[in-house]
Amino acid sequence: QPVLTQSSSASASLGSSVKLTCTLSSGHSRYIIAWHQQQPGKAPRFLMKLEDSGGYNKGSGISDRFSGSSSGPDRYLTISNLQFEDEADYYCETWDSDTNWVFGGGTKLTVL
Amino acid sequence: EVQLVESGGGLVKPGGSLRLSCVVSEFTFNKAWMSWVRQAPGKGLEWVGRIKSKADGGTTDYAAPVKGRFTISRDDSKNTLYLQLNSLETEDTAMYYCTTVGIDILTGHNYFDHWGQGTLVTVSS
Numbered sequence: 001q002p003v004l005t006q007s008s009s010a011s012a013s014l015g016s017s018v019k020l021t022c023t024l025s026s027g028h029s030r031y032i033i034a035w036h037q038q039q040p041g042k043a044p045r046f047l048m049k050l051e052d053s054g055g056y057n058k059g060s061g062i063s064d065r066f067s068g069s070s071s072g073p074d075r076y077l078t079i080s081n082l083q084f085e086d087e088a089d090y091y092c093e094t095w096d097s098d099t100n101w102v103f104g105g106g107t108k109l110t111v112l
Numbered sequence: 113e114v115q116l117v118e119s120g121g122g123l124v125k126p127g128g129s130l131r132l133s134c135v136v137s138e139f140t141f142n143k144a145w146m147s148w149v150r151q152a153p154g155k156g157l158e159w160v161g162r163i164k165s166k167a168d169g170g171t172t173d174y175a176a177p178v179k180g181r182f183t184i185s186r187d188d189s190k191n192t193l194y195l196q197l198n199s200l201e202t203e204d205t206a207m208y209y210c211t212t213v214g215i216d217i218l219t220g221h222n223y224f225d226h227w228g229q230g231t232l233v234t235v236s237s
Contacts, residue, residue, distance in 0.1 A: 031221075032216060032219065032221040032223070033223075034223040034224060034225075036157075036224070036227075042229075043209055043227045043228065043229045043230050044149075044157065044209065044224075044227050045227060046214075046223075046224060046225045046226065046227065049214065049216065049221075049223050049225075059225060059226075060113070060114075091156065091157055093157070093223065093224065094223075095221055095222040095223060097220075100159060100162065100173055100175070101147075101149075101159035101162075101222070101224075102159070103156055103157045103158065103159070104156075105156050106156045106157070
């Protein structure tokens with residue numbers, strides 16, 4: 001079963017960029033993942049599907065400030081020109097035909 | 113724009129039952145695979161279960177903590193997804209979200225691509 005590891009917290013200044021990481025467990029480094037954003041008190045929102053190649057497909061209406069990339073078992077979410085509205089929890093998830101879905105523990109992003 | 117609207121949450125005693133509903137609009141519901149995800153207060157996201165489209169067999173699959181107690185069903189004539197919760201435990205207290213399941217055409221990989229706003233289930237005596 002794949003395991004996804006995320007840092008519990010991150011912070012960056014208004015207007016800067018931040019790169020969040022989701023790491024796949026050994027033996028699962030080629031898995032596709034998805035990133036989701038959950039603003040305080042709101043439901044999650046799908047941001048993008050991200051492949052091991054670094055190619056990604058974003059959800060409808062997702063800002064150009066959000067992009068994805070990959071390196072080995074690491075999947076990245078980069079947010080540029082940070083805004084206060086980007087302050088949220090960010091979750092990665094992946095799927096396996098045997099075990100179905102797993103989520104990372106989430107990263108709480110603070111915009112300073 | 114795709115909309116998913118859940119309802120049916122509430123306060124229930126341990127051992128009790130509840131049925132949640134999720135109405136989906138602006139989406140080809142009858143072809144969609146659907147899922148439920150929950151989030152306990154202050155915790156992360158946890159997958160609950162999934163139902164395939166009837167064309168793909170309509171089969172269900174569940175996470176280990178809810179298997180045998182929860183049942184997912186669908187009514188394509190009403191664009192509605194259901195989650196029947198039986199033998200509820202305090203650990204089932206959570207916000208329950210319905211989601212659509214996106215399927216990557218090339219790889220068959222599944223992922224959640226639309227979320228509802230959630231409905232809160234509280235299990236307490």
